[in-house]
Amino acid sequence: xxxxxxxxxxxxxxxxxxxxxxxxxxxxxxxxxxxxxxxxxxxxxxxxxxxxxxxxxxxxxxxxxxxxxxxxxxxxxxxxx
Numbered sequence: 001x002x003x004x005x006x007x008x009x010x011x012x013x014x015x016x017x018x019x020x021x022x023x024x025x026x027x028x029x030x031x032x033x034x035x036x037x038x039x040x041x042x043x044x045x046x047x048x049x050x051x052x053x054x055x056x057x058x059x060x061x062x063x064x065x066x067x068x069x070x071x072x073x074x075x076x077x078x079x080x081x
Contacts, residue, residue: 003054003061010080011072013037019080025051025064032068038075047071 009022013035022028028051036044047067054064072079 005061005065007065009065009068009072012078012080022068025054025061025068028064028068029055032071036071036075037077041074043067043070043074 004023005025009028010019011022012019013031014037016035020027020031022031029048032044032048032051047064047070050059050064050067053059054061069079
């Protein structure tokens with residue numbers, strides 16, 4: 001079921017209580033689908049695909065993490081680490 005990322009991603013999504021600490025592409029996919037606060041744009045779609053692919057071993061966890069970070073930037077979500 002994919003690999004844990006070497007570095008976590010800590011972000012603050014406005015609709016969730018507290019910060020979210022993401023270590024795994026499966027949790028990133030869950031946040032993207034269930035809690036993303038803005039219109040879905042290009043980086044969002046790329047992140048969903050990359051993270052889902054990483055969960056099943058089609059792409060690397062690092063590629064998924066980079067795509068997730070791009071979606072965070074695109075959505076102007078506060079990144080805490």
